[in-house]
Amino acid sequence: MKVGDLIILSSGPVNHFELSSNTAILWEKIPRDDYLEYDWKVFVDGTFIKLGRQIEYNTEKLNESR
Numbered sequence: 001m002k003v004g005d006l007i008i009l010s011s012g013p014v015n016h017f018e019l020s021s022n023t024a025i026l027w028e029k030i031p032r033d034d035y036l037e038y039d040w041k042v043f044v045d046g047t048f049i050k051l052g053r054q055i056e057y058n059t060e061k062l063n064e065s066r
Contacts, residue, residue: 001026001056006063009044009055019045023062 001007009022024044031038040051 001059001061002064003028005061007042007055008060008062009042010058012058013049013051013055017044017049021045 003026005026007024007026009019009024011022013019014022021044024042026040027043027048028041029038030041030050036053038053040053040055042049042051042055
């Protein structure tokens, strides 16, 4: 997955952040100082949220950025 990809979030983040939509755009990789390497800044419901990179393993990609 890369910046600009349009994804479908799983129910976990949708419920946790009380989102009305499960469609999101991967906006930016946020570096981390531990073994997990980075998090994702995600644009959804008109706002930005931060999600761990594990979303790469349990989300569906709708549209790939070029």
